[in-house]
Amino acid sequence: MKLLKFTQFSLRDLLVSVAPTVLLIAAACALAFWIIDPTPPRVVNLSTGQENSAYENIGKRYQQAMAKHGIKVVLQPSQGSQENLQRLNKGDTDIAFVQSGSTNEAEAERRGLVSLGSLFTEPLWLFMREKKAVTNLTKLKGLKINLGPEGSGAPRLFRQVLQANGVMPDEFTSSALENTPATVELLEGRIDALVFAAAPDDPLIQMLLMTPGIKLFDFTQAEAYARRLPFLSHVTLPRGIVDLGRDLPARDYQLIAPTATLVAREDLHPSLVDLFVQAASGIHSGAGWFQQQGQFPSPRYTEIPVAHEAAKFYKDGPPFLQRYMSFWLANLFDRLWVVLLAVGALVLPLSRVVPPLYVWRIRSRVYRWYGQLRLVEQGVDEGKPADELLRRLDQIEERVNRMTVPLSFADEFYGLRNHIEFVRQRLRTNT
Incomplete structure (x- = not known):
């Protein structure tokens, strides 16, 4: 047994010599694991829109989709696109719905905003009392029109459209009611028209399209608007799409439409970007009134730079590991690559x-x-x-x-x- 004490090397001394190196590598790995590539947060703030709006309803769908992966999405009601953009700029929310045309590429980069993709078109709807209906926007002079609250995207968008027609804001009486009370005012005849910029599945849009005495403005020059204002698209509301049996509407309507975009702050965790884009693919990929199957979500139709992870998803699909295992397990293995890089960077010099x-x-x-x-x-x-x-x-x-x-x-x-x-x-x- 005494011979066992005499060996070519001392295991105890070797362990003591190696210990500082092992501790240093372990500390570097921990630093890389928790700081360089931290765990995704389990709570995310999503700024949506007004009560009963399409933004609010879609926000609830994201909430349900993310809850399946253990992510709590806190919905933050807002007046709409402009307020959502302001919250993103101030850092008061993590992610939000923003209309195209609300900002520009240079400003978005300066503010540190990234797009996760366009989700759907949300046409500009101009509903009028039938007795006050016009066929040209220049005839709106002198009417009472609700443009919506200033925090929404509709007022800014509609003013741009009016400016293109040479109509100044002081040539009609405007109000800034939210969508629901504005609809009541229109039905009661206390205003002549109201403006929405919303998806067709918005409950108020659906109701107004079927209400007798309410007429939808037909943007017969829609293609010209789309050329003059590049963030707009020309879309058609097909005859009978609202109610085939009642033939509503009784003819095609030409509309102009910005797109709703999912926008995040650039410091949103990359894994959450992947998860939100995957959720968007499940929620928005179907066919609709103005879109074909698979047209959305898309990296197109947005002036905001697309996040790297989102662009990769649109090109290659979901991350490889997330196709075969749960989000958190896949995220753990993804983060282990960072640890391996840290180990590789230290082992060689320290081994000497x-x-x-x-x-x-x-x-x-x-x-x-x-x-x-x-x-x-x-x-x-x-x-x-x-x-x-x-x-x-x-x-x-x-x-x-x-x-x-x-x-x-x-x-x-x-x-x-x-x-x-x-x-x-x-x-x-x-x-």
């Missing part, structure tokens, strides 16, 4: 430190006794009693004999013993 450290530790065990041996020799020069020095030398030799060193360092060990004997002989000579 370990062998010299190991050799120094073994040799220092031998060399520290040379200091004691030197003190004994100095005692001879100082004339100390030989018997006392011999006893000290015997103690040193006894402790050295109990010391174990790897066989590869046996020459240092036996060299030390020879030097002990050399000092002993010198002491005896001087006695």
Whole structure:
């Protein structure tokens, strides 16, 4: 069994030498794991829209989709697109619905905003009381029109459209009621018209399209608007799409439409970007009144730069690991790549430190006794009693004999013993 004590290397010394390197690598891995690539947050704020609006209803669908992956989506009601954009700029929300045309590429980059894709077209709807209906926007002068609250996207959009027609804001009476009370005012005849910019599945849009005495404005110059204002698209409301049996509407209507875009702050965790885009694909990919199957979500129709993860999804589909395992497990493996990179960056340089450290530790065990041996020799020069020095030398030799060193360092060990004997002989000579 004693032979087991003599090996080519000392496991204990090796472990002690390696320990600082292992601790440093572990600390670097922890830093990379938790700071460089942190865990995705489990709570995300989504700014939606007015009560009973399409934005609010769609926000609830995102809430349900994300809850399946353990992500809580807190819905933040708003007046609409413009208020959502303001919240993103101030950092008061993480992600929001924003209409195209609400900002521009340079401003979005400066504010640190990214697009997760266009979701659907939301036409500009101009509903009028039948008695006040017009066929040209220049005839709106003198009418009472509700443009919607300033936080929504409709007022800014409609003013741009009116400006293109040479109609100034002071040439008609405008109000800023929310969609629901504005609809009541229109039905009661206290206003002449109201403006929406919303998806066709908005409950108020559906109701107004079927209400007798309410007429939808036909943008017969829709293609010209789309050319003049690039963020707009020309869409057609087909005859009978609302109610085939009642033939509503009784003819095709030409409309102009911005697109609703899912916009996030650029510091939103990349894994959450992936998850939201996947949710968008499930929610918006179907056919609709103004879109074909698979047309949305899309990286097109937006002036805001598309997030890298979103662009990758539209090109290649979901991340490889998320196709076969749960979101959190896939995220864990994705983050482990960061740890492997940290380990790779440290192992090679630190591995060069370990062998010299190991050799120094073994040799220092031998060399520290040379200091004691030197003190004994100095005692001879100082004339100390030989018997006392011999006893000290015997103690040193006894402790050295109990010391174990790897066989590869046996020459240092036996060299030390020879030097002990050399000092002993010198002491005896001087006695």
